[in-house]
Amino acid sequence: QVQLVESGGGLVKPGGSLRLSCAASGFTFSDYYMSWIRQAPGKGLEWVSYISSSGSTIYYADSVKGRFTISRDNAKNSLYLQMNSLRAEDTAVYYCARDQRQYYYDSRVISWFDPWGQGTLVTVSS
Amino acid sequence: SYVLTQPPSVSVAPGKTARITCGGNNIGSKSVHWYQQKPGQAPVLVIYDDSDRPSGIPERFSGSNSGNTATLTISRVEAGDEADYYCQVWDSSSDHPVFGGGTKLTVL
Numbered sequence: 001q002v003q004l005v006e007s008g009g010g011l012v013k014p015g016g017s018l019r020l021s022c023a024a025s026g027f028t029f030s031d032y033y034m035s036w037i038r039q040a041p042g043k044g045l046e047w048v049s050y051i052s053s054s055g056s057t058i059y060y061a062d063s064v065k066g067r068f069t070i071s072r073d074n075a076k077n078s079l080y081l082q083m084n085s086l087r088a089e090d091t092a093v094y095y096c097a098r099d100q101r102q103y104y105y106d107s108r109v110i111s112w113f114d115p116w117g118q119g120t121l122v123t124v125s126s
Numbered sequence: 127s128y129v130l131t132q133p134p135s136v137s138v139a140p141g142k143t144a145r146i147t148c149g150g151n152n153i154g155s156k157s158v159h160w161y162q163q164k165p166g167q168a169p170v171l172v173i174y175d176d177s178d179r180p181s182g183i184p185e186r187f188s189g190s191n192s193g194n195t196a197t198l199t200i201s202r203v204e205a206g207d208e209a210d211y212y213c214q215v216w217d218s219s220s221d222h223p224v225f226g227g228g229t230k231l232t233v234l
Contacts, residue, residue: 035223044212044225044226044227044228045161045169045212045214045225045228046225047222047223047224047225050222050223059221059222061222095168095169100174107218108218109216109218109221110157110175110216111216111223112157112159112171112174112175112214113159113161113169113171113214113223114171114174114180115168115170115171116168116169116170117168118167118168119168
C-alpha cells in the first residue's frame with residue numbers, strides 16, 4: 001500500500017543542522033509533487049516546502065526560506081529536507097506528504113495532501 | 127497571504143450532526159480540502175475538492191463550499207470522530223497551500 005516513512009529527526013542546538021528523509025513506497029514516486037509540512041507542539045499545521053515531480057520547481061514558506069533545502073532522489077524513491085541555521089521556533093513534528101496536484105487551463109491549481117507520513121520530531125534547544 | 131479562519135472548538139452529542147466551518151475571502155471560488163487528526167497521529171484526508179470523499183472515509187463525512195464559508199459536516203457523530211479538523215486551500219497569490227488554524231471536535 002501507499003506509505004511514507006520519515007526519519008532523521010532529533011535534538012539539535014540552535015544554529016545547528018539536520019537532514020530529514022522520507023522513504024516512499026507503493027506508488028510511482030517520480031509522478032508526484034511532494035511536500036514537507038510541520039506542526040509545532042500544540043499548534044496547527046504549517047506548510048514548509050514543496051518540490052515538483054522532476055525537482056525542477058521548488059517553493060518554500062517565508063519562515064524557512066534561505067535556511068531549508070528540499071530535494072528528492074527519484075531513483076531511491078526518497079524526499080529530503082536539509083535544515084540549517086535551526087531556531088527554537090523550528091521545533092515541530094515534520095511530516096512528508098504526497099501532493100495531489102492538478103493544474104487547469106485557466107491557471108487554477110488544486111492541491112491536497114494524501115497520504116501523510118507518521119512524522120519525525122525535531123527539537124531545537126540548547 | 128490568504129487567511130482561513132476556523133472556530134477553535136465545536137462540541138456535539140453522539141448521534142447528532144457536527145458542522146465545522148472554514149472562512150475565507152471568496153473561498154467559494156477555491157477548492158477546499160479537509161483533514162482529520164487524532165491525538166498523536168498524522169493527519170488524514172477526509173474531504174477533497176470541496177465535497178469528494180477518499181475511499182475508506184464514511185459517507186457520514188460531507189463537505190460544501192459557497193461564498194465566504196466552507197463547511198465540513200459530520201452526520202451521526204461517533205465518539206471516534208473526536209479529533210482536530212483542518213481545512214486547506216491553494217493560495218494562488220503566493221503559489222503555495224494554506225491551512226486553517228484547526229477546530230477541535232469534542233463528542234460530549
